[in-house]
Amino acid sequence: MKKQILTLALVPALVFGAITVPMPKEASAATATGQIVSSVSLRQGADTNAARIRYLKAGEKVTIISKVNNWWYKVKASDGKEGYISTSSKYITTSGVTTPESSNPNNNNGSSSGSVSEKVQKVIAAGKKYLGTPYEYGSSRDNTNTFDCSDFVRQAFLDGIGLKLPSDSRGQGSYVKSLGNAKTDWHDLKPGDLMFFMSYKGTSKSAYSGVNKSTQTINHVGIYLGNGQVLHTYSKDSGGVRIDSIENRHWEYRFLFGGSAI
Structure with a gap:
């Protein structure tokens, strides 16, 4: 009788033991x-x-x-x-x-922790440390000795928050648009937003009048700093990475759209 009782007691224990075996993750x-x-x-x-x-x-x-x-x-x-x-x-x-x-801090596709405003400040600070770095069209993405416009923007985001943007300005523009952040009036931009421009046609506003900007190709990119200023690089003669005013200059007339990449 004791053996029967012991056997019956073991059965549920075995059953419940099997049920509690962890499943594969x-x-x-x-x-x-x-x-x-x-x-x-x-x-x-x-x-x-x-x-x-x-x-x-x-x-x-x-x-x-x-x-x-x-x-x-x-x-x-x-x-x-x-x-x-x-x-x-x-x-x-x-x-x-x-x-x-x-x-995961080792994941290069992600971005560092913190609020958006903190990330913006990190990106801008990272970009400003390259002020004066020489311009080179088609610069190597493997070093920071020289930059073209999109290489500079990419490096600022990579250094600042670990975000790896597309390596060319058109890809960066498509990325911003994919996030639904595009704005066509630069006055609506916030510090840290990317700015995209069409090709240079001269310094006068009239040179850009009548241009259908929706059909224009992105030719240049920079980082908006706020207060009507852009951090960017665009030619050897300009001195490399620099800060320029936008309003009433060809930068304003050439502006296509901008927006946050964060």
């Missing part, structure tokens, strides 16, 4: 999902310059593998293909998204 984690709101590029990397795999269509559902940073999700599309898409609510609605990988 992957199986126990909640699945994050998303639905595409409007057509968006599925890219091979978390960068607007990365090759496009295909367009995801409105209504298509995706599985969110991870949130790389505040600007990119790594996802698996309905056809099984994996890639990266913008986190902007303009393109996707989500549920179950967890802490981004950017919380």
Whole structure:
């Protein structure tokens, strides 16, 4: 009788013991999902310059593998293909998204902690330390001996907050637009915003009158400092990285749009 009682007592213990065996982390984690709101590029990397795999269509559902940073999700599309898409609510609605990988300080795709205003100050401070650095068109992205305009902007964000922007001005412009932050009046910009300009046609305002700016190509980029000033670099003769006033100058007439990259 004692043996029977002991056996019966062990059965539930074994059963409950099996139930409490931890499941693999992957199986126990909640699945994050998303639905595409409007057509968006599925890219091979978390960068607007990365090759496009295909367009995801409105209504298509995706599985969110991870949130790389505040600007990119790594996802698996309905056809099984994996890639990266913008986190902007303009393109996707989500549920179950967890802490981004950017919380890892060793992740170069993320950005440092702190409020937006703190990050802006870090970017501006990082940019100003390069004042006077010589200009070189097509400068190497592997050193800080010389800069062209987009290389300088990229380095300021990389040094300041660890954010790796696209390496060219047009890619940087597309990135700002993908976040839904573009403004066409420079007076609406905040310190730290990027400014994008069309090609130079002269110093007079009349040289730019009648120009359809929506069809113009980005030719230059700089960092807005506030108070009508831009931090940038644009020619060898200008002395390299410098600060210029915008209002009533060709910089104002050439301005296409600007906005935050943070």
